[in-house]
Amino acid sequence: MRKPHVKHTFRLDARLSRLLDDHARVRQVTRTDVVEAALASMLSPDHEERIEAILTKRLDRMSRQLDRLEWHVELTNETLALFIRFWLTSNPPLPDEALKAAQASGRKRWHAFVQSLSRKMEAGPRLKDELSRDIDR
Incomplete structure (x- = not known):
């Protein structure tokens, strides 16, 4: 048995309406289904926790990327310093x-x-x- 539905009438921004239509078409569901799912997600009691979990996951990934970047920069700096030290100690200046x-x-x-x-x-x-x-x- 279907749950009772209440009809609502409201206006959406034209861009948002196009996004809604596109999303429903891609997912092969009705626009009502998309709006219901979005509202249920937004109004659920654990909405804030889910957003926090998503942000935490993204921040963790970015932190790992920054760690790798820091390692590569450090490697580059040490490589360059080692090369310069070696070059300066093994190559005398040239005569004019x-x-x-x-x-x-x-x-x-x-x-x-x-x-x-x-x-x-x-x-x-x-x-x-x-x-x-x-x-x-």
């Missing part, structure tokens, strides 16, 4: 007469580096993948 030739060579090497980096960023593998492979060996 060799500087122009070294700068020309440096420009060529820089362009090759940028092209290589571009290919690496597009195709991979990434440094983190290579590191995990090297550590597992």
Whole structure:
């Protein structure tokens, strides 16, 4: 036996009405079913707890993403610092007469580096993948 229904008449914003129509069509249910489900959800006693649970889950995911990002930034900083320290301690400054030739060579090497980096960023593998492979060996 069906529950008794009470007819209500109210106005919706045109955009909201289109969203309601689209949602009902996609779910293959009536607009009344969508509105009833939305109202039941909104007016249920645990509505606030469900919203809190959803937000908590999202915040936890974002926190994990930030932790990973922090790790990658730290790895990048340490890698760069290690490289700079190594480079500065193992390469003496050039005499003035060799500087122009070294700068020309440096420009060529820089362009090759940028092209290589571009290919690496597009195709991979990434440094983190290579590191995990090297550590597992």
